[in-house]
């Protein structure tokens with residue numbers, strides 16, 4: 279069995295929770311409170327600023343020019359395509375993009391990005407890929423599912439978001455990352471695979487927490 283197939287089985291219960299989360303459901307049927315979405319977009323912008331750095335670490339840790347080039351393109355795509363969507367939404371909210379960039383991260387955003395950066399900086403290339411894969415894989419799955427809801431991708435406010443994450447382009451990025459992890463794990467001892475599984479599971483759990491944090495607009499409980 280490919281390592282990605284083993285992971286796919288492992289994450290199914292959490293994945294089902296993601297798809298059923300009221301935040302995700304609300305994007306799909308267009309009923310999500312825009313204030314919750316705005317909170318999400320600001321936190322996601324901060325998240326992506328750190329996530330882009332993981333692709334830069336990928337360039338550093340890659341062993342061949344092709345893989346280096348892929349990570350470099352992913353870095354560029356995140357900064358100039360995915361984050362361009364967020365900048366468009368900032369305009370829709372009538373907010374300057376600098377306001378997104380200078381916002382304070384929530385505890386969940388901090389924990390999630392710092393966990394990935396820790397793994398990416400201190401681990402192997404396989405560790406890094408295991409950490410970043412749930413994010414790409416789960417968004418692609420969610421994008422595709424929401425895109426099947428009649429009219430969802432034409433929704434005046436959430437349609438653009440669905441169109442971006444259900445696109446073939448995003449699917450190919452996720453597929454490349456899955457293949458890379460499968461290549462990097464061929465012949466690895468079980469102890470290494472267990473460590474990678476744990477990393478993958480942790481960021482899968484963080485994906486759920488990110489939806490939940492956004493739905494509840496949860497900042498520091500001590501500041502309330």
Ligand SMILES: Cc1ncc(C[n+]2csc(CCO)c2C)c(N)n1
Pocket residue numbers: 322325326329352355356360413414417418448451485488
């Ligand atoms: C919390 C959170 N999780 C996943 C994504 C999706 N995502 C992040 S980077 C990337 C690939 C290249 O841009 C994709 C699909 C997100 N935006 N926010």
